[in-house]
Amino acid sequence: MDHHPSAETQRTLYPYVTGSSVVALKYKDGILMAADTGGSYGSTLRYKSIERMKPIGKHSLLGASGEISDFQEILRYLDELILYDNMWDDGNSLGPKEVHNYLTRIMYNRRNKFNPLWNSLILGGVKKGQKYLGMVSMIGVNFEDNHVATGLGNHLARPILRDEWHENLTFEEGVQLLEKCMRVLLYRDRSAVNKIQISKITEEGATVFPPFSLKTYWEFSAFKNPTVGAEGSW
């Protein structure tokens, strides 16, 4: 962590406290999203209780990986956005599609100024029965899909989701699928911590469930005796 601070005001930065992958999928009633509660500081797993998923307004859920301070700033921007929306008092409220677009504009504009917000964001929600799930990266790349992930989740979780996701998953099926993805990330992502949160958003509203830990499996005989089949190896 030996970076010398620069005197220039607007330059690409480096992240300090970072969150790891977020994974999300559409299910029967809305969106399910999962992330661990870790904040890494380089290679140190420094913070273990950071919430990286937050409800936005009435219809959306935002999950973020990357620099936590930038995520906290984005939450402030969104807070202001939702506040001004409520102040119109016109019975209308910003849906997930609108919030996703707002975020895309912010991220892309910062990228153009070479001063990005160092995050990958997942925005999911339901409004008037329409489910929406989108992603925005720190350079403004954005898209919608039935299942999305950030960071290493793209490499480890999405193949599982491509194989096992289908339309109209029940809540239980969706949670188990997310847990399967999070378990793989726990095994294979070195910045993952075993304290996970799952959140859901439906027409009724958003719920962020309390953190929990996943059981892991180590009982393969090949784990106990790795070199038994190959004398001389290690």
Next chain:
Amino acid sequence: MDQKMDFNAPHSMGTTIIGVTYNGGVVLGADSRTSTGVYVANRASDKITKLTDNVYVCRSGSAADSQVVSDYVTYFLHQHTIQLGQPATVKVAANLVRLLSYNNKNLLETGLIVGGWDKYEGGQIFGVPLGGTIVQQPFAIGGSGSSYLYGFFDQAWKEGMTKDEAEDLVKKAVSLAIARDGASGGVVRTVIINSDGVTRNFYPGDQLPLWHEELEPHNSLLDILGAPEPMNI
């Protein structure tokens, strides 16, 4: 080969800083070493700085950066207190620190721990590391010496400690970090903040426990030796 002494290296407080909540308030602790490269510029610094009567901050990283951030926050909080008509809350103080840290992240290199007591939420500790993240924690550690304390706190920290247990924990932890971190040293200072007010304590080396391979200090070898040995020729 002697190391070249760079007297123009920026003053950096290598540092070990700690903030711990207990039932009733908070205990803040720090070492007292400020280094300029390899030279110890100040061996008795005070890294626990007052922001308001009820909120203090532990400073680490660049001495200059942490001092200027503290000065601005003290200034803003003073005005805020006058306008509010009552003591500022710990949360407001921590958020002012965050704003400065975050908005100047390109220029600053300082990690801070804000701790205090207010009548609404009691004792609170907020960590504001490099980058300007703000994170409320039951305890926080920072500075270069904190690397040696993650395992220690994982094992020794308990919810609901008393004031004395909390202070003992902080003293022990800073002293352990000083033992292993070259950039931390000197004395251990603690500040206890609760509804009754603020108590500052000072613990020089001889009042701290000895760790592995450390020996009892003496004035001279001569005090240890008994009568002079007869010479064996």
